Amino acid sequence: MTMVNININGQKVSAPAGSTILQAAKKAGIDIPTLCDHPALIPVGACRICVVEVKGQRTLITACTFPISEGLEIQTESPQVVKARKLVLDLLFSERNHYCPYCEMSGDCELQNLGYRYGLDHFIYPTYTKGFPVDATRKYFLMDHNRCVLCGRCERACGGLVANHTLGLRNRGANSMIHADANVPFGQSTCISCGSCLQVCPTGALCDKRSAYMGRDIQTEHIKTTCDQCSIGCGMEIVTRGGNVLKIVGDWDAAVNSGLLCKNGRFDPLYDERQRVTRPLLRLRGKLEPVSWDEALQAVAERIGKANAKDLGVLASTFSTNEALYLLAKLFRKELKTANVGLLNDVAPKLSDKQGLLADIAVSDVILVVGCDPLKDQPVSSFFVKRAVDRGSRLIVVDGKDNGLAPFAYMNLEMADIGKAIEIAQRAGNPVVVYGAGVTDKAATALKKLQGKASFVAIEPGVNTRAAAALGLNNGFKPSGVKVLFTLLGEQKVDEEIVSKNVDKKAFVIAQASFVSPLTERADVVLPMAIWSERAGSLTNTEGSVQKVNKAVEPAGEAKPDWEVISLLADKLGKKLGASLGEISARATQELK
């Protein structure tokens, strides 16, 4: 890598060839203010805040776009530069209606910070001359055009990162407006509420409804963790204040998702209206009564103790940590020798020995999406596909016509016609097969023709399905004849159908769950479980990566982390399986290798 030598403010700086002035300055610890620039987005030089003086150049240059060359001499805070930046800020502040006193973003606003930085105590142009609309039609966040500085970050995020292309810019100059699709209300547009635009907006133009006014960034705590709403395992941060969860933001440094999240992970968990189970419950005289943990676990242990291995049944939801699943397998499969153990969701078949990664999609030329609907179920994985399609990759969807990615596909096929897709993939340079549990046996056999040629990226349904399957918990559960049924439900949505399909009328049912559901109502013992924000542990994502989940707030009521409940139950049964998270985690990791 060639290094280029430049001079910034009299300081010698060396940076890789191809860097921009801004990148070189950042590396050297020299601060150049920016507004429309964002590390995750392509620089466009729209706001003109980052202008610097470059010796020999006719005008001031935007540091974010100008590539460095040998011997460049740059001044980043010369009087000319400061004057220009002040003018830009004067223009920005007077162009639209920036009222700091009641803005949700006040204190965390990049425009405000720039105003303070350059000592703007008044504006030289008339202010508040024209009103702009506020669009609050999206459920989770609103757009106040009065605060928009037309930096274009939202548009670049929607198009470049998420590849959804909902946001655009219409008209020119002072009449420019950010809009959705062909200027429709956001709530009726193709917006998928992934919140990427919200995350990059520098001002209060895009602001989250739920966490508005709940605290400035310095008053909050950010806890890095992994999302556990699907099997992709995006890195995110839970923002809390005083023991309350305010909002969720994507972790830009996360390896899997690079800062992007989707509606399912960013917003929905905070809008969950289901009732929590907060106390252990035991069915006494036909009614579920609150009891102590000791009493509840004792009741469970007694029933399990009296039963034979063939009378026991276990149903696990993959909304569980590695640690919980490890303990479940250890206790029921190994210690109690239960074979009637199954999962509440399907498992994708293994089509290749070589682990395909989501990153492989980025360098593909042909993508087959077979038997899964990532756009609906694992949206962040669909961003990979859409970005690749933007770049010229050909997408072939082998699924139903209702598949979310069908509109983006070069070709849509039924599972029976998968042969056509495989032929095309065989002729490709870097084909990728993105597949899920919907792959039929016939199709799976046909896809084996691509082994060695294509990268197979499994998109597991559920959440921690990889770990669950690896631990032997996918052994084919049969409901009839089960006398004692232990269900690890996690936060999974459980409806009447699941109950009628899986619960034998005579079974003694134990439900370890976070939320009230038809299954907890049917159960004889209910053990309250902590949810995603309330417990630590680890999850194995669909690529086989083990990622840490961290605890952000205390569990509701008497709920306990999923692994702790099973550990306590094991104790009652006289089997010491580990008491601390660290211990259990180490053993689980070892087992999953």
Next chain:
Amino acid sequence: MSFLDIDERIVKLLELVEFTSSPVTDLKHPPKEGVTVGILEGAICNTHNIEVAKQMRERCQILIAVGDCATFGGVPAMRNLCGTDEALKRAYFDTETVVGGLIPDSPELGKPLEMVTGVGEVVKVDLFIPGCPPRADAFWYALTELLAGRVPIVLPRELFTYD
């Protein structure tokens, strides 16, 4: 009113300056001979405000505009976003308790302007102290700098940063 937030420092101030007039004293206008420093607040919303601003500019050597209204237009300027006619109609005709309704147009009253602006759009201002409310320390800094003879005054950032 935020000027009084300087609390006990006003006692020291009174040893060094002479207040000639204010809206709350009997004497409400600066004397014709002029004063050294004038402090003006409020946005320019009607013709009367323009007269006051012009008079202050004429009679004060150094004019200080204080508060967000005088600096930017502030809350009164929100009426620009819908227009003065619309605002007057809403206030005097469409209010829930009005019967009949009449927009006051006595010749004694200032006429509302089409656009509300800060004071700086009408007269030259020597120093702006923004804030809603402006900081007492900013007032104090400005006046002590003036008393020490140091002009022009540039407010340090800490004195007008509110977040």
